[in-house]
Amino acid sequence: MPAKTYRRRTAVTAAATGTLLAGALCVTAAAPASAATDYTIDVDTAATGPQISDTMYGIFMEDINHAADGGLYAELVQNRSFEYNTADNENYTPMTSWEEVGGGGSAEVVDDDGRLNERNRNYLRLTLPGDGEYGVANTGYSTGIAVEEGKEYDFSVWARADGDGGTPLTVRLTDDRGEPLAEPLGLEAEGGGWAEYTGAFTASASSTAGRLAVTGSGGGSLSLDMVSLFPRDTFKGHENGLRADLAEKIADLDPGFVRFPGGCLVNTGSHEAYEGPDWPRERSFQWKDTVGPVEERAVNHNFWGYNQSYGLGYYEYFQFAEDLGAMPLPVVPALVTGCGENEATDDPELLERHIQDTLDLIEFANGPADSEWGGLRAGMGHPEPFGLTHLQVGNEEPLVEDFFERFVEFRDAIEAEYPDITVVGNSGPSSGGAGFDRAWELNREHGVELVDEHYYNSPEWFLSNNERYDSYDREGPDVFLGEYASQGNRFSNALAEAAYMTGLERNADVVTMASYAPLLAAEWDTQWTPDMIWFDNTRSWGSANYEVQRLFAQNTGDAVVPSTASGTPDASGPITGAVGLSTWNTSAEFDDVKVTSADGEELLGDDFSGGADQWEHITDAGSWAVEDGAYVQTETAGENTMVMAGDPEWTDYDMEVTATKREGDEGFLVGFGVQGSDEYYWWNLGGWGNTQSAVEHASGGAKSTVVSDDTTIEAGRAYDVRIEVRGRDVTLYLDGEEWNSFTAPAPEPFRQVVTHDEETGEYIVKVVNAQSEEARTSIDLGGAEVAPTADLTVLAADPDAENTAEERPVAPETSTIGGVDSSFTHTFPGNSVTFMRIAPRE
Template identity: 65%
Template sequence: MRTHRLVAALVTGLVGTALYVAVPARGADTPAALDYTITVDAKGSGPAIDPDMYGVFFEDINRAADGGLYAELVQNRSFEYLPVDNRAYTGLTSWSAIASAGGSGSIAAVDDAARLNERNRTYLKVALTNTGEGTYGALNSGYNTGIALQAGKRYDFSVWARTDAATGTPLTVTLRDQGGLTAYAAPVRLTVHGDTWRAYSGTFVATGTTDAARLAVEAGGTGTLRLDMVSLFPRDTFMGRPNGLRRDLAEKIAALEPRFIRFPGGCLVNTGSMYGYTAEDGWQRARSYQWKDTIGPVEQRATNANFWGYNQSYGLGYYEYFQFAEDLGAKPVPVVPALVTGCGQNRAVDDEALLRRHIQDTLDLIEFANGPATSTWGAKRAAMGHPRPFGLDRIEVGNEENLPDAFMARFVQFRDAIKARYPGITVISNSGPDDIGTTFDRAWELNRANGVEMVDEHYYNSPSWFLQNNRRYDSYDRNGPKVWLGEYASQDNKLSNALAEAAYMTGLERNADVVTMASYAPLLANIDYVQWRPDLIWFDNDQSWGSVSYEVQKLFMTNVGDRVVPSTVRGAVRAPEPVTGAVGLSTWRTAARYDDVAVTSADGTPLFSDDFSAGADRWTPLAGRGTWSVVDGAYVQSDTSAENTMVEAGDESWRDYDLSVKATKLSGAEGFLVGFGVRDTGNYYWWNLGGWNNTQGAVEKAVDGAKTTLIAKPNTIETGRTYDITVQVRGTTVTLLLDGQVWGSFDDDAVTEPFAQVVTRDVAARQLIVKVVNAQDAPARTTIDLGDVRVANTARMTVISGDPEQLNTRTAQPIKPVTSTIKGVGGTFTRTFEPHSVTFIRVQTR
């Protein structure tokens, strides 16, 4: 962890005055306790906390659905894996041929007129040339290490099949190990009859426990056998539901007691072609997520190319999402595409007929959720087993759009159509993909101008950002749109990250009149299929564990309270440090040429210059990526696939200097990354020009490897053009010049507040909930003044603490909450909060 200067200054709750305290000397082995005072107006009344304040956000990322929450054990069950999903995929991914007792034949994934249906197009064609007792077929490897089984549990097998063999084709289905030496259940034996598609099924009772089983489907005889939708489903799903959810994962989500669930994304909502299947359009892969693709019998549902690089079945579809929300006691909050792309893409679909279709699809979705069983879409819900409405009361249109004007033009049409038919539905907008920048500012301007009810903000930042921005929502308009913090996380899963998030959550609760919903993201990650981290719950095919952030989120989500109690805190904070460090050059999936690097102190004294005429020996690789070489007197990074290729030069003690460099993009996806304030591989600033697929420029600050955006605006870099880049560093202020013109500036002067608190009231329990975060090395000796209120002498205290670098992993989860009873509680009492801890104290009032 980096050290910071401590100063005596004000840390405030709602109101407060400064208290100056002594600060211990740095470098002590055991830091002396810092003194804080929390003053609570226990009889006062702050903002009411929305009953639906905390929830979860589910997106099919990191194989959160197939191979995760969706309990299906067969991977690629309908042979729909294709190169459009992932260049490595074929229709036989996760399948291999298998033969027993001298059996023979061939297998192939086929898409022809014999397909199961128009949406489920590819099937397994098995050409059988067996003799005698021989059998031939296919073996499925499942997810992770294989198919997980528990002895004594039931597993339901099903398949759609047809055969041209006049007397039928016998099937032997087994659960076994890779080599076929161990069987984990008695075989299921079936006979396929007739050359039309029919469903066949059977049940296994596992005789052993393993995480590496295989499902073998073998056929006897000769002829052509066709198979599709090969499924193995545990009987023991969450709530015992067929086509249901993996119990341990669903139970971990349920333990959070979420009040809403946002689904199905996320970036996969508003990417792709925007089309789905219609008679006019035909079938298209890599389309945006559309709810009508995901309901009805599973064999008739589509699969799709997932934005995150794999195939997603829609076995877990909108009906299952609604059912899961109901089972959790949570509100469903679906997100529908607005025909404007996001997530690093910039495209607005200009097709009025398509827009009208999507608006109608959204109206139909609300009818599917809430309409009577006699309505068109309510009848479809009832036919799936749920005649009662699901009670949808809010819906989000769009996700992280980078074109706010184009998005808002479409959003208003969605909202007006929804409100005309369903005036009680809250229609939620968003503010783009980050917490600052031109897109964010314009999006908020449009949201206010158009009277939007609620705006969904997203951001992923470093722990230091969260500790510096506890007051973010203090200045928001109390009469403007409400805020839903729909996606946020600190950029790792260590205790230090969770504590930074916890400190920030105290600010969310303190501003409960502005922030009415919040959800950490992402929710789930399969440890062997990770596209994004950090994540709340991790799993493989037979185990799951909560991250440290999970434990902190659970503590907040299950101890919310009904209303904020006014409180203030006084004590030490961390003062900002000047921008200090060496200089760097980097690229991201781009080849670029750099030349004439010069660093000059503020008084004009030359500190460094390099025209590369003598080579590049003065530069040190930090990231160890890319291909750097001196070409024609310039420093060139030529690998267009490499990301973060940082090389460093100069002195890490430099401050107050000007950096200039000439940069030319040669080829690739983005532009330049010019580093300053470079201290090491995880601590630096860089000016990112032409980032995000050459759509945006930004300055990002990395602290211990986690990056935060400090300034952002639209920006494109031309290939072959040489740019003059200048970075002027003065204390905490940085000015950026592109071709001699000021491109932007920022002041990195935020105060870090490692000690944070909020107090809420649980009306029914007649308790004050004192929530304290101490995210620093020193103990926090704290006087808690509850004022003129009678309280019990004892209180229940829950603490999460430990080494700030610790993680919860598959093999060990060292960070867990510890609950105890404490004595000596009164109107005023003292408590020393451990270093690196979050503490909740439930004080009983009389």
């Protein structure tokens, strides 16, 4: 049962909206603060904390949620080369997004020796009528091709007239009713071979449901491939470029780095090279497939359930990073899969080829224009090197030992030829657990400079783990937090992430890079729902999370100023809740459940001799029944079959149960602190395919690992399980032996960090107040002489607020306050993030 579930899902929410300009605050029905809580912030302005890296905040770009094709990549034609396939998506055909127009002819997608080139295998053959026109029209993505009146659009097609004479082509841009959106183009395809034909439209009307039609006339046959339509207005005006509004929103994040192209795209699928007609359609992202002329680039099955054109390839990624003034950070496959596939490749020739491909990539980025791969870069329009300094091998591989064996071979080869390149490692797909601990042990053992951590946890986890990096080894590897999010796009999610980011900055001597993920999401087709920037065909909008990320990036500062703050009174309470029993893709039985209070009072006793009336089903999965005096979950399928019993107000108790795995993939789960199907702790014994055991905490439906080890569970063996809960302290026993213990961290809603801007001399006080109460705060700047006013930027909204295409309730408000001195008081609104810039006294 993976801590991070990779599932092709349909989004149930669409998050986010608006322009990026700070303006008047629009708060939707925010509850008035019931009271103010008193806090103190003491800033040691005479001391200097860690320097903050220029790459502290960056972006991670992966083609998930149609982030590239249909999104950032500005191509308006979907399935432009007729390569869609059921291997990409069960609903795809080579004619997906195409429809016939005109009459008297026929259309056939062909894969034969007459193709445009070996990598672009399919093409469309039209049999044309002697009279009239016949051809095809493309419907674009989602509602259609978006066209704006007055804008210019560049058309191109590769065509071949299958005869000696020419064939007239007519290209039209219309809406979905056939009404023209621009003057048609008249072209003529010549006989004798494939050639590219181009033209341009100036839109005379606007539509979100445009169609691009290509028709021929005069009889005979006509072959078409790579039918393309681009807006002239791409980001920075590049050909084969990027959608301007999306790229500009990314630019407003002021990213210090761009990590690309994934993610699961990198380390899943086959690692074989292109091998002609039988080459695998589900392949890891390999850079050589994605460079050179776009018509000669391969297409690929996208891990997230659609087709990937590779029009946005490594060259375009490097170019985008350069345009943003950001450090490029490409990721290459390590021949160990992840994201639920979890397989290691043992072919030494394949490993050698991928290592050489990686060396060639460095030459492509940095080599002189007269080198083989540097020459390819120069031929694509960039004779100067891109200045690559960092490269990541692998992406969150859970097979830790297999990954490191291969990682070391990659790194040794890279350092031998390019000693100035920093090779980045990783620690797997979760924030803790046995695999995480082992990965970090190996990273330290092998002297890895920078380790990529990934985790997607609940908002409560982010509020509870601000001190995570306080105890990291200052002499060990630095941390690159390459993927993180709190599983939602509500303002409460953004508040929790903002609170956590104060801890990232406070530990800037350890955490040198961080990027929220995923970056982009098409409102019309998403596989992952907590995303930073959302879009449809004409609009894009930043989520609440985006607003937090943008403001932190624009108010980072150059160095941390040491500071301390008082905590929230009574922020931590005891673990409270009932008890539960569950399974995951396994049949198991439970007997002799007993719950006793700390003073010895029996709260629950059930040997199931009288049935199971005390237990409540809180999920839809599983089939529970009493058999031979035990409570049995009989199905071997179903992810979380939990039943619960007892009082959700219980605290300070012992739970005992005898549990036996019958059959299936995993072991069994014993819950405590159970509030419902989305709020609980459970002891997961024999989880993750019966490879380890862990205590996990679920909050808001998102789970995070608390403690773990490599305990596995035998089928048919009865285990005695005992869990002792005292306040927030938990001790766990298996067959009478202590298995582990922990103190559950408590969520703290008030967090702060102070940094210094060397250019302006300003102190930047950043305060997160993730509660409804105002925070009346005494701020002591340690005697610093400062200006009497300060500039404020504040995000404040209802915690359930979400930005959408139509509304933007989460938006920054700017103001100036007076009364600022070496010591002063300020009240921070409930449910807010504040950036206070205090200038030195003139």
